[in-house]
Amino acid sequence: MRNTQSVAIEFKDVYFKYQQGYILEKVDFSLRKQDFLLILGPNGGGKTSLLKLIMGINRPTQGKVKVFGEEPHISKPKIGYVPQNIPVNDRFPITVEQVVSLGSFLSNKTLSRHEISQRTKTWLDKVGLTKVAKSRFCEISGGQQQRVIIARVMMSQPEILLLDEPTNNIDIELKDSFCQLLSNISKQVTVVMVTHELSFLPKSVNKIGCVEKKVVIHGSLSSLEEDIPFHGEHNNNKSGHGSTHAEGHDCGHQCMVDYLAHLNNNTNLDIYKSLMKTKT
């Protein structure tokens, strides 16, 4: 059962602009502890700007962003961030284990050597990389590197985990274990994941946000279906998803996966525009 009592992230009438104009307009939503929000949207739609607002790197032009009721920069130690590209020095002679242990610097309290070692072991085990702990970081696969980076962030025990396109380097065969890992993590923390790869959908995703200047949060499949029903042109696809969805709304996670997979096959601006449709 999810703890739905306390608000982790709150956007109140937020506007944000760069020099060229508004990137985000009238953003209003909140996430509770242990929510898992999947953010979709076209390139330049404001997905990364949204993450930077949560981290306090960007400041809203108008409105308020609160993280655990405080300004984001105050809550920074509670936030873990996994960037889209891992800008590391690839030939640096460092082991997987060392990379994870260096995540202790994120912690707002000084950890003892023993604590660092224990946490490193625990997280290497949780991300399934104990066997390659002594390997050179640059010699493991892109998917494994992504797991190492997640483990490094989790070393500081953040309460919010932000992931920007984390699936870019992950082989399709490893998607299930990666989704399982994120689902496990989301039992303890609020997760916000930006992605364009809809086939990666962890089981614990309970909110889907569509970002293109505005942000529309869909709390369930039925809410998504209301915006893009599988009737009309989207209904005539080979996979036959249309009939499944037309029959019932709350058909569970697999249903949502199939639905989004269908969207993924048809991803174009029209789909996003449909997703962005504000309810009247």
Next chain:
Amino acid sequence: MIDLITEISFLKSILLAVGLISALLAILGTFVTFNNLNYLSSSLTHASLGGIGVAIFVGLPVILLAPVFALLLGGAVTIFFYKEKSRIGSFLDLTYALGMALGIFLITISPGYQKDFSGFLFGNLLLVSDTEVYVLAAVLAMILIYLAINYRKLLLISFDAQFASTCGINVKGQSLVLILALAFTLPLIIKIAGITLTIALISVAPLLFEQRIISVGKIMIFSYLLNLIIFGVGIVISFWFDWPTGSITSLVAVGIFVIGYSALKLTKVITNKRQSR
């Protein structure tokens, strides 16, 4: 008897200088190589000649003035590194040109000074003074203390500066300290070991050991040992054949690198072939 004592004391200074220079170049070289700062260190090494020239011209001890000049250059390089990163190569070229030109010009017009520039290129171990040994020892002690306190931070900055910054580590400050340590130490070393050998020893050992060792600390220790071997072989050959020590030791360093690197690559190819069978 007095001759023997003088000879032992002279040898002791040379051996101490070799040990200290080997350690300093092993530590700084490891960070320089793994942070891709070789071009920067090479430019600073050459530009250090400017400080040596200023010291000779004004008649102050080289060991006092040259590091101050190099520190100013190092500071300017660091500022430019962060302000105009994409143009840092051109700026380093200018630094190199300024230092070398100023150094050679001032040494040339300094009255009564021998205009032999090969000493700066290849150094002169035999002329090392006790004061220089003490200064090198003090610098090494400071660097070791700094390293002991900040080792993990430096590791993180070298590996992922962006994440280090996210963790609240002062990346620019730590990088400034590294560049200033380099700027301060290089003129002290080139006065003894010469520009050529200094540049060679900064890269040779870390480049060789990174092929096999996955630990910055261990690479530093092995680099120190290899630097000692390079110096030892160079000094023995130069004494045996009565050849110039600096240039022979530089050639030994490059020779060891070529042989070692080729052997490591060959071993890797053979191992891969065996595994694929």
